[in-house]
Amino acid sequence: MYLAVILMFMVAGMLVGGAWSAYKQGSKFWTVMAAVLALAAAGAAIAWMIGEMQ
Template identity: 50%
Template structure:
């Protein structure tokens, strides 16, 4: 399960990087879409990480 957490953090980073790139290119729609995907992926990764830490203890 730890590998899925790492993958989700990578997805979040790529999405947030894409949001920044879209913002710099003045694309409001893609900025919002990529930012939402990044925020959801970050929240998912953090919740999975907390669950894994609780299961490991």
């Protein structure tokens, strides 16, 4: 369970980096896509962490 939370936070971090990279390159579509996926991954990790998704 804790490994899943750590992995989800790692995925969220990678997606934030991807969103930043896309933003710096001027790609609005990929910036939004990566940011939305990063928020979803972080939200899932937080929900798992507090015990909502058991």
